[in-house]
Amino acid sequence: MIGLGISEGDISxxxxxxxGNADEILVERYTLPVTDSYIELLEKESxxxxxxxxxxxxxDDVKKTLEKAIDSTVVLLVPGDPLVATTHQxxxxxxxxxxxxxxxxxASSVFTAAIGESGLDIYKFGPTTTIPFWSSKYKPTSFIxxxxxxLENNQHTLVLLDVDAAANKTMSATDALALLxxxxxxxxxxxxxSKRILILCEIGAEGQTILxxxxxxxxxxxxxxxxxxxxxxxxxxxxxxxxxxxxxxAFTL
Amino acid sequence: MIGLGISEGDISxxxxxxxGNADEILVERYTLPVTDSYIELLEKESxxxxxxxxxxxxxDDVKKTLEKAIDSTVVLLVPGDPLVATTHQxxxxxxxxxxxxxxxxxASSVFTAAIGESGLDIYKFGPTTTIPFWSSKYKPTSFIxxxxxxLENNQHTLVLLDVDAAANKTMSATDALALLxxxxxxxxxxxxxSKRILILCEIGAEGQTILxxxxxxxxxxxxxxxxxxxxxxxxxxxxxxxxxxxxxxAFTL
Numbered sequence: 001m002i003g004l005g006i007s008e009g010d011i012s013x014x015x016x017x018x019x020g021n022a023d024e025i026l027v028e029r030y031t032l033p034v035t036d037s038y039i040e041l042l043e044k045e046s047x048x049x050x051x052x053x054x055x056x057x058x059x060d061d062v063k064k065t066l067e068k069a070i071d072s073t074v075v076l077l078v079p080g081d082p083l084v085a086t087t088h089q090x091x092x093x094x095x096x097x098x099x100x101x102x103x104x105x106x107a108s109s110v111f112t113a114a115i116g117e118s119g120l121d122i123y124k125f126g127p128t129t130t131i132p133f134w135s136s137k138y139k140p141t142s143f144i145x146x147x148x149x150x151l152e153n154n155q156h157t158l159v160l161l162d163v164d165a166a167a168n169k170t171m172s173a174t175d176a177l178a179l180l181x182x183x184x185x186x187x188x189x190x191x192x193x194s195k196r197i198l199i200l201c202e203i204g205a206e207g208q209t210i211l212x213x214x215x216x217x218x219x220x221x222x223x224x225x226x227x228x229x230x231x232x233x234x235x236x237x238x239x240x241x242x243x244x245x246x247x248x249x250a251f252t253l
Numbered sequence: 254m255i256g257l258g259i260s261e262g263d264i265s266x267x268x269x270x271x272x273g274n275a276d277e278i279l280v281e282r283y284t285l286p287v288t289d290s291y292i293e294l295l296e297k298e299s300x301x302x303x304x305x306x307x308x309x310x311x312x313d314d315v316k317k318t319l320e321k322a323i324d325s326t327v328v329l330l331v332p333g334d335p336l337v338a339t340t341h342q343x344x345x346x347x348x349x350x351x352x353x354x355x356x357x358x359x360a361s362s363v364f365t366a367a368i369g370e371s372g373l374d375i376y377k378f379g380p381t382t383t384i385p386f387w388s389s390k391y392k393p394t395s396f397i398x399x400x401x402x403x404l405e406n407n408q409h410t411l412v413l414l415d416v417d418a419a420a421n422k423t424m425s426a427t428d429a430l431a432l433l434x435x436x437x438x439x440x441x442x443x444x445x446x447s448k449r450i451l452i453l454c455e456i457g458a459e460g461q462t463i464l465x466x467x468x469x470x471x472x473x474x475x476x477x478x479x480x481x482x483x484x485x486x487x488x489x490x491x492x493x494x495x496x497x498x499x500x501x502x503a504f505t506l
Contacts, residue, residue: 009267083369116336
């Protein structure tokens with residue numbers, strides 16, 4: 001299992017080398033999107049064809065997918081750092097049960113890179129949370145509980161935003177703030193309009209943009225179009241130290 | 254600034270390519286050790302000489318070090334994922350002040366990889382902490398407060414162990430547990446002898462070993478010699494879900 005990291009070209013050098021020695025290469029592109037052009041580039045660099053697997057191949061049919069790996073070398077490429085997503089844990093665990101040895105090649109991850117790029121102290125982050133897309137039947141609000149508890153504990157929160165890779169849909173900062181307000185309608189206000197948060201787009205990749213701004217900022221609303229379609233996450237900071245304040249001020253909108 | 258990641262060969266493929274286009278390549282090896290043999294391999298792969306900088310070059314003398322980057326392309330290689338360490342933040346911030354553009358190439362990090370390899374849910378981790386080496390004058394115990402608060406909040410804790418790269422000294426799990434007990438003598442018991450924790454050695458690298466064991470285990474003491482000198486971190490788990498219990502049980506000592 002080889003991580004593709006958070007940006008094209010973030011696959012590790014030994015990961016790329018291992019691809020060259022594989023009998024078969026699969027790629028999983030549903031936990032996060034991977035572009036066709038990058039797949040083509042990887043095919044060129046490794047000299048091997050790459051086959052896209054779907055969610056069913058790694059979930060319901062995972063044993064069938066792994067069977068090939070019993071007597072040949074199969075590489076599974078995954079976005080980001082492997083094993084963070086539950087689906088990769090399932091693959092690893094099933095391989096263990098089937099007696100198949102798996103090597104994991106780590107790569108960059110938004111969990112670490114976003115915090116590093118923000119300038120905030122990684123030791124002051126409470127649990128990360130995710131804001132999922134709402135549907136007519138599924139309107140989860142537990143992310144607001146995580147942010148609230150972290151603020152009470154004076155801990156920063158990294159808030160990941162849902163990505164619907166199949167529908168090629170990313171959640172924008174504006175969408176996320178709207179869901180946050182809707183969750184607050186049910187559970188009470190947690191983030192005041194004047195509170196400044198970090199909006200981090202395309203972390204570690206070309207076009208990286210970080211904004212430090214009040215959630216109610218009209219400037220932010222005007223930027224909405226420009227930020228649309230970018231992979232985005234938020235950081236809701238607790239109290240900032242002097243050093244942190246200096247570093248994030250570089251991103252003031 | 255290019256991350257070397259947590260294992261030899263973890264530099265990103267585009268990071269390695271960027272080295273080939275650099276006028277000068279520096280490497281920082283004091284936040285974490287980087288072996289001479291790996292530096293030699295990187296010199297061979299990039300076709301460039303690599304110069305080791307010391308702490309003073311990136312702290313007191315950081316402006317002088319960065320001056321070269323005003324009119325030429327300087328690469329700074331750093332262990333792990335860049336920007337997690339305060340010293341890398343200072344370099345980035347100083348470069349910004351000097352008007353020098355810096356690109357950051359992310360790579361694998363123990364913060365994400367250790368959690369992924371453990372099988373525990375990354376969304377259930379409270380703040381990470383570090384156990385530093387004690388000296389005759391400096392005997393910090395704040396790490397035990399972080400573990401205690403996380404357990405009270407039912408959150409797992411990733412506990413990094415100090416590395417003295419200059420003295421080529423790593424803290425073993427046994428050393429760490431001894432310091433933990435000493436800290437508890439001052440602050441009260443937090444981790445019962447029968448509590449099972451995870452000991453993670455050489456994460457993401459050759460010789461990776463993960464053990465799930467009681468802190469007071471005699472088996473662990475017998476393994477002490479075998480684990481010595483390995484880069485180690487701990488995870489003190491809070492309550493485990495059924496799925497987490499299944500995954501960590503693979504590491505039972």
